[in-house]
Amino acid sequence: MSVLSVRNLEAFYGAIKALRGVSIDVEQGEIVAILGANGAGKTTLMKTIAGLMDPGKGSITFLGEEIAGVDPARLVARGISLVPEGREVFPYLTVEENLRLGAFTRKGGAQDDLDLVYGYFPILQERRRQAAGFLSGGQQQMLAIGRGLMARPKLMMLDEPSLGLSPLLTTEIFEIIARLNAEQGVTMLLVEQNAHIALETAHKGYVLEMGRIMMSGPTERLKASEDIQEFYLGRTEATERGQKRWKRRKTWR
Numbered sequence: 001m002s003v004l005s006v007r008n009l010e011a012f013y014g015a016i017k018a019l020r021g022v023s024i025d026v027e028q029g030e031i032v033a034i035l036g037a038n039g040a041g042k043t044t045l046m047k048t049i050a051g052l053m054d055p056g057k058g059s060i061t062f063l064g065e066e067i068a069g070v071d072p073a074r075l076v077a078r079g080i081s082l083v084p085e086g087r088e089v090f091p092y093l094t095v096e097e098n099l100r101l102g103a104f105t106r107k108g109g110a111q112d113d114l115d116l117v118y119g120y121f122p123i124l125q126e127r128r129r130q131a132a133g134f135l136s137g138g139q140q141q142m143l144a145i146g147r148g149l150m151a152r153p154k155l156m157m158l159d160e161p162s163l164g165l166s167p168l169l170t171t172e173i174f175e176i177i178a179r180l181n182a183e184q185g186v187t188m189l190l191v192e193q194n195a196h197i198a199l200e201t202a203h204k205g206y207v208l209e210m211g212r213i214m215m216s217g218p219t220e221r222l223k224a225s226e227d228i229q230e231f232y233l234g235r236t237e238a239t240e241r242g243q244k245r246w247k248r249r250k251t252w253r
């Protein structure tokens with residue numbers, strides 16, 4: 001059974017159709033990456049799955065149950081954790097208070113989870129009594145991921161974990177994402193503009209363009225694709241011919 005199965009999902013901002021029939025599947029234990037340029041609809045997809053936006057049409061099945069339209073707090077309790085773009089930690093609360101908030105849906109057990117988070121992010125333990133607003137960008141990203149983990153998610157969704165981070169920190173964050181997946185078995189759906197690192201880390205990927213999935217498959221296959229190399233990995237010059245080909249193709253294999 002898929003952890004997450006999205007079928008023909010549409011989402012609107014007023015009259016603007018931001019998702020135009022998106023279908024994706026996330027299996028147990030997978031890291032799945034959604035790639036796409038600015039404005040492709042990546043954040044909209046995450047928000048709609050997390051219950052923060054109403055789906056116009058289509059279905060979202062989580063562990064076999066329909067969740068389209070379910071309240072976001074209920075979805076957290078059922079095992080969906082969203083680490084939002086821009087991190088959104090509570091700046092006046094301490095690091096540890098931010099982490100404990102991540103466990104708000106559960107009674108007890110939070111200390112074990114804190115120990116787990118501190119094991120992956122020792123810097124958060126060092127700074128646990130400091131206000132989160134004083135952390136660097138990378139540390140805030142770690143805190144946001146740690147807070148998401150505190151809910152013991154069955155599916156963790158990460159929106160642009162590399163946003164605003166240096167290449168070195170981005171590598172560090174993605175290494176931890178891969179370890180959490182391998183060691184804790186956390187299933188992950190991540191949105192990322194940095195196609196290099198997303199394709200290195202994920203098992204499977206989807207390319208979203210203008211609200212539609214244009215290409216999908218195992219990351220090994222995506223990396224080998226000429227179009228992905230040309231338009232997302234920047235390995236060759238985007239020739240005029242290439243651009244025309246991109247526009248002409250509606251669906252790819």
Ligand SMILES: Nc1ncnc2c1ncn2[C@@H]1O[C@H](COP(=O)(O)OP(=O)(O)OP(=O)(O)O)[C@@H](O)[C@H]1O
Pocket residue numbers: 013016018036037038039040041042043044045193
């Ligand atoms: N609040 C909003 N009101 C109106 N249109 C919006 C709003 N938010 C997003 N859009 C539009 O919806 C489309 C998808 O936006 P979305 O933020 O999901 O893209 P994205 O792929 O996440 O891009 P980015 O990488 O810039 O975050 C875009 O055309 C965008 O202009």
